[in-house]
Amino acid sequence: MSATGLRPPRHQADPRAVSWWTVQWLMLMAPLAGAAVAAYALFTSRPGWLGALVAVFALGCLALAVVAPRVSYRVERWEVTDDAVYTRTGLLTHRWRVAPMSRIQRVDTARGPVQRLFGLADVTVTTASSAGAITIGGLGHELAADLADHLTARTQATPGDAT
Structure with missing residues (x-):
């Protein structure tokens, strides 16, 4: 690669950043997942298919909060x-x-x-x-x-x- 070309950066964030990013994601995703579960429980007649969909959504939110920081650490x-x-x-x-x-x-x-x-x-x-x-x-x-x-x-x- 030439001296004036795009240079691949060498350093990663501090490993503690993964925990910090996880907390940030959880602060966003936990209320979102909780709101979906609460809306299901309070405002529906609780059909099973909708409960399964809400559970998948809530688990997906929490999985994203755990996985995204680790991927960011590898990429950034x-x-x-x-x-x-x-x-x-x-x-x-x-x-x-x-x-x-x-x-x-x-x-x-x-x-x-x-x-x-x-x-x-x-x-x-x-x-x-x-x-x-x-x-x-x-x-x-x-x-x-x-x-x-x-x-x-x-x-x-x-x-x-x-x-």
């Missing part, structure tokens, strides 16, 4: 070189993002309450691109802080107007 990648920040995300459709150092305008870190429980953080790299910022999620909070410091120093040392 990131890397920072002297020239650019590279990410690959997406479960069904892989999305590659490249941000040249000369185009980086801002570097942020974020740690939500659940992330703090798992010792994780996100690093967001903002450019002038209309596609939006690039987020490297699920990093150990120390690595995220070091990465933000490195990106800030590297961006300042890179010639260009960041636009």
